[in-house]
Amino acid sequence: MKTHLLGAVAACALGLAACATTADRAADAAALADEAAADAAAAAGEAAAPAVGEQPATAEGATAFIAGAETELAKISEYQQRVAWTRATNITFDTMWLEAKINAQVTELQVQLANEAARFNDVEVPADVRRKLNLLRLGIVLPAPNRPGAAAELAEITTRLDSTYSTGKFEFKGKEITLDDANVLIAESRDPAETKALYEGWRTISPVMKPDYARMVEIANEGSRELGFADTGAMWRAGYDMPPDDFAKETDRLWEQVKPFYVNLHCYVRARLNAKYGDAVQPKTGPIRADLLGNMWSQQWGNIYDVVAPATGGQSSYDLTKLLTDADYDATKMVQTGEGFYKSLGLAPLPQTFWERSQIVRPRDREVVCHASAWDVDNLEDVRIKMCTQVNADDFYTVHHELGHNYYQRAYKDQPMLFRNGANDGFHEAIGDFIGLSALTPTYLNQIGLLKTTPGADEDIPFLLKMALDKIAFLPFGLMVDRWRWGVFSGETTPDQYNAAWNADMLKYQGLVAPGPRPADAFDPGAKYHVPAAVPYTRYFLAAIYQFQFQRAACKMEGWTGPLHRCSTYGNTEVGQRFNAMLEMGQSKPWPEAMQAFTGETGNDATAIIDYFAPLNAWLTEQNRGKDCGWSET
């Protein structure tokens, strides 16, 4: 979805690789979507956007305008969500047609409201009204300018970009494969010729996107300037209760806090890859070859745990997937277990409608979108998840994650419509990830009877290494996607520099290089879903930091004295109470106040990550002794 309506965003587990693609949408369905979108856009053009009515530029006028806007948004949002749910759980030409039509209408309404909100820029209004006026201006990811035809051109381009990505295929070993196939192959292959072919093959789908992408940037920038922002990147950075430039500096500061640890992990992994593949494939010094890390974008490295596991004692004494199957879990029991965690914190059970209306397993008779996502269909009680749940360790984590969105959504349902959202966009992802940190501990698995005895301290390093390969390896990637886009939106990076700048950011932040020279027409950023789909990415970087802040604070609250990575907050109602106090605030206050309500802290702080991984960092330092760590950033 290009447009998301405040408070009504279907949120998905993007921190996880599982959510990083829409390629499970069938190819012909995506081609249909293209056609349906064009058709519906034409139909939408005929229907005028609902009018909110002109209000005088006074404080009373602003209050009345906001009241009208919230009523309109609540109404159209519920309609949009029901259509979107219908499409996602039953993909046909008609459901796509309906979704494209309502999305175009919602965009028109959002642009209209954002422009009307600007009329009150110089009017003195109460603080909550000012906050809502600002949220209206910030509520559109890609704003179309007001001139006739612009919204339609933008919609056409974004639909085409999305379809190109979703239907992307390339030839591998004489067979045409999809991204889904490629993701599995690159995770499992330990042949550098194969991983190189997969890395380069997937990136053949994106050069065609480049002219569309450049045009999209032009149009969205024009729309952003009409709303009073320097460019679209500045608009994206404006959603954090501080000036856009300060926010960029703040993310730099956070990165500097965790960078030494990342460099340590990079150094250790590079040495193990060198030992396995030799100098010709992975040299002992310099950047790591990006295709060797088990992930198409090298954003999480957990898939190559077998390559980098400690030489001795690297095995866990239990396998979560096996524990689940041995205990006869089915998909519903997985979800009930996730709900059980939130209930144990003193939060209310999910409503009966959750169980009646969610999609918990893949239906056998129709095309659906299988990516895990959490929905808030009526912005009140009608919360649901949409998953194709399997009984395994990954989905065990995912259900705990997704229900975090649902519990957040329900907690802020009594806020005014414009405040029904996460404190900032990093919070929504961090809630379920925080619960997920507990859910993965042997402590919790023991608490819910899956594990008879908890393993000793000798399993700490393997556990933490596995976590770090996903959570720490992700940090520079979580940062660099929008670093690249901010440069593109500001004009600092011109279309002829798109690919060089992307690969330069990969080197600078991640310390990675492509497995070979990139072709002159390459557009590698287009091969990452969130770029063609225009989903801002810094939220995942923030979420990766917040979840550890939440974990550290919660464990302190419950008086936990052991290592943080063994702390489970399951069953602690005091933690639950403070947690809920934060959740209930939604987006009604600047995010530091929400952070404080739960953690007592008022800022972003990456030291919680350092605390959590301290034993691993010490171990890595030991392993890296005598090695020349780091890489040249240019």
Ligand SMILES: [Zn+2]
């Ligand atoms: Zn999520």
